[in-house]
Amino acid sequence: MKSHNQKQKRTQRRPARGTKNTQRFSLRCLCVFATLRESFFRLPLLLVICFALVHFACKMNINEPVEAPKGSWDASLNTHPKGAAFQQLLDDYVKRGLPGLVMFVKSPEGMWNGAAGYARLETRERMTPMHLHHAASIAKTYTATAIMMLVDEGKIVVDAKINAYLPRKITDKIGNGNEATVRHLLNHTSGIRDWQNDEIKSEIDFGNDPYGAYPPERLLEYISGKPAHFPPGSQARYSNTNYLLLALIMDHVLGESHANFVSKRIIKHLGLENTYYKNEPGYPRPPGLVNSYEDAFGNGTLRNITDLAIQSIKRYWGHAGYIASSHDYARFIEALFNGELVSAVSLQEMMPRDGGYYGFGLYFHFTPYGRGIGHNGGGPETQTHRHYYPDSKTTLVLLTNAGNQGKPGKLFFGALIDDAVKTIFQ
Amino acid sequence: MKNQYLVAFLSMLALASSAIAQSDSLKTKEPLPLVVSVGTHTLSFPWYNKPLTYRYNPGFLIGTEFTHKKRQHFRFYQPVTLGFFQHEYIESGLFVNTDLGFSYVTGFGLHADFLLGAGYMHAFSRRKLFELKDGEYREATDWGRPAFMFSLAGALGYQFKSNRRLSFSPFIQYRWFGQTPFAEGTPVMTHLLLTVGTKIYFGGK
Numbered sequence: 281m282k283s284h285n286q287k288q289k290r291t292q293r294r295p296a297r298g299t300k301n302t303q304r305f306s307l308r309c310l311c312v313f314a315t316l317r318e319s320f321f322r323l324p325l326l327l328v329i330c331f332a333l334v335h336f337a338c339k340m341n342i343n344e345p346v347e348a349p350k351g352s353w354d355a356s357l358n359t360h361p362k363g364a365a366f367q368q369l370l371d372d373y374v375k376r377g378l379p380g381l382v383m384f385v386k387s388p389e390g391m392w393n394g395a396a397g398y399a400r401l402e403t404r405e406r407m408t409p410m411h412l413h414h415a416a417s418i419a420k421t422y423t424a425t426a427i428m429m430l431v432d433e434g435k436i437v438v439d440a441k442i443n444a445y446l447p448r449k450i451t452d453k454i455g456n457g458n459e460a461t462v463r464h465l466l467n468h469t470s471g472i473r474d475w476q477n478d479e480i481k482s483e484i485d486f487g488n489d490p491y492g493a494y495p496p497e498r499l500l501e502y503i504s505g506k507p508a509h510f511p512p513g514s515q516a517r518y519s520n521t522n523y524l525l526l527a528l529i530m531d532h533v534l535g536e537s538h539a540n541f542v543s544k545r546i547i548k549h550l551g552l553e554n555t556y557y558k559n560e561p562g563y564p565r566p567p568g569l570v571n572s573y574e575d576a577f578g579n580g581t582l583r584n585i586t587d588l589a590i591q592s593i594k595r596y597w598g599h600a601g602y603i604a605s606s607h608d609y610a611r612f613i614e615a616l617f618n619g620e621l622v623s624a625v626s627l628q629e630m631m632p633r634d635g636g637y638y639g640f641g642l643y644f645h646f647t648p649y650g651r652g653i654g655h656n657g658g659g660p661e662t663q664t665h666r667h668y669y670p671d672s673k674t675t676l677v678l679l680t681n682a683g684n685q686g687k688p689g690k691l692f693f694g695a696l697i698d699d700a701v702k703t704i705f706q
Numbered sequence: 707m708k709n710q711y712l713v714a715f716l717s718m719l720a721l722a723s724s725a726i727a728q729s730d731s732l733k734t735k736e737p738l739p740l741v742v743s744v745g746t747h748t749l750s751f752p753w754y755n756k757p758l759t760y761r762y763n764p765g766f767l768i769g770t771e772f773t774h775k776k777r778q779h780f781r782f783y784q785p786v787t788l789g790f791f792q793h794e795y796i797e798s799g800l801f802v803n804t805d806l807g808f809s810y811v812t813g814f815g816l817h818a819d820f821l822l823g824a825g826y827m828h829a830f831s832r833r834k835l836f837e838l839k840d841g842e843y844r845e846a847t848d849w850g851r852p853a854f855m856f857s858l859a860g861a862l863g864y865q866f867k868s869n870r871r872l873s874f875s876p877f878i879q880y881r882w883f884g885q886t887p888f889a890e891g892t893p894v895m896t897h898l899l900l901t902v903g904t905k906i907y908f909g910g911k
Binding site: 379398490492584 | 748749750751754757761793796831837838843845846851890891
């Protein structure tokens with residue numbers, strides 16, 4: 281601390297020279313002030329500089345190398361007379377904001393399988409019909425089909441209570457766990473809470489720990505001890521827990537993972553070489569899997585969430601988690617409706633009812649040209665549409681590698697599906 | 707929308723400035739402490755602490771505080787803080803925040819604090835961004851997203867009595883803050899910061 285005399289001498293040494301010197305003196309005071317406060321200003325400034333360096337140097341690199349898709353689509357199979365119109369449709373929607381698109385159409389007029397945009401924006405890898413996409417909730421049709429196959433074999437009764445197949449240590453903890461039947465699970469009338477959409481803790485945990493383990497028991501903990509939404513059968517409300525429980529029912533009835541049954545009796549049986557679920561080599565990142573993008577902030581800007589998408593499907597049991605090509609998605613729905621998987625009685629049981637909400641893994645898609653039967657899927661990583669239109673014997677599969685938030689959501693579900701149907705049937 | 711946050715932030719600054727002008731710290735020319743802390747960050751609600759245990763996401767706070775009123779066992783004060791955090795998978799953020807804090811001080815130096823605050827955050831994506839230009843997606847520069855933040859914090863600390871030029875008051879602080887807007891479908895994102903730090907008093911205390 282300088283003494284008063286020293287300060288006085290310093291001031292006296294400085295001659296007064298009018299306005300210019302006053303300005304210089306004021307500037308000097310400011311510098312002194314800044315110097316005196318340097319411990320406060322310099323550290324935050326250093327903090328900001330360090331943060332900027334760290335931030336701009338450390339964006340996550342999500343584009344890990346992935347093998348190319350297996351095989352390529354034989355263009356000679358594209359016999360549909362409206363192929364050029366389908367391609368134009370896809371190109372238009374890519375320009376409007378969907379990063380990549382695949383479309384499969386099969387009708388009495390012919391077949392067409394095409395793509396537009398990019399499977400990977402980072403490397404400008406073009407999308408092809410052989411690229412693989414996350415199914416999201418399209419998976420429920422597979423699970424419902426597997427259940428009905430076991431119904432056909434007499435191993436499951438649709439109107440039996442689920443506690444006939446699941447241990448009480450599971451059903452006692454879930455609201456309606458001892459009241460709901462298999463049918464209630466299949467058609468979303470169980471009232472059981474949705475571990476994913478009703479319980480925000482599930483998304484908090486995943487967002488903070490995507491590489492953690494999420495076995496079915498952990499997912500059911502999110503709804504443990506909480507009341508159901510309504511008595512079974514009184515209403516309908518979509519719940520992913522229903523299909524998780526159906527997968528667990530299959531596990532207990534079969535004495536092994538339901539994925540083994542699906543792999544043997546559906547995937548291999550139908551020759552679906554580009555379908556993956558749990559057991560297939562390469563799962564959950566098989567060759568040809570697209571990058572996933574989401575418009576998280578609703579401002580039309582996409583961010584790559586491929587890593588989160590891959591980790592996310594590891595925690596899906598029965599209600600999502602499939603990965604397949606457009607042709608494989610179409611082949612499955614055709615096989616279902618052709619009676620190659622379940623009996624005619626079971627297939628009829630699966631159909632949605634007029635005025636009803638949901639069949640067994642199937643619901644209606646109403647269009648001005650007739651109604652389709654199938655399922656859509658949507659999540660942060662993907663959007664999917666797979667329906668069979670029985671009046672015209674037409675199968676339509678639409679896939680995009682952008683999630684259902686923001687602009688891509690409005691484009692896919694709000695516009696593309698309608699325009700695709702119009703292009704096919706008009 | 708952005709103007710609203712600017713107005714809110716400027717209002718908050720104006721309030722903070724007028725409050726600071728009235729503070730005992732400035733009237734008595736008491737040296738302001740330097741407050742630094744480091745800790746871990748997560749996205750969660752204040753009643754759900756488990757995510758703090760999942761992984762370490764760095765958080766760092768630096769600032770000072772102004773004492774408005776001080777009695778033997780009570781202190782009413784106002785911290786001003788600059789901070790940042792980096793969540794591994796979601797976003798990183800730089801923020802400036804001020805609180806109104808109330809501290810109860812025991813006779814032997816232990817103190818418990820409660821703080822209520824507001825501030826401004828600029829958040830950056832942890833992932834590359836792509837924007838649509840002329841019908842194709844191209845990599846975009848991340849200029850960040852502005853957000854308003856509001857916070858609630860509790861702290862426990864100990865004030866060492868010292869006549870030396872430097873004295874310290876270590877503390878542990880649990881801070882919850884909300885960020886709005888965050889994303890479509892998620893208007894508010896909630897954060898937790900658990901930090902340990904110290905107040906450094908210059909010139910003895």
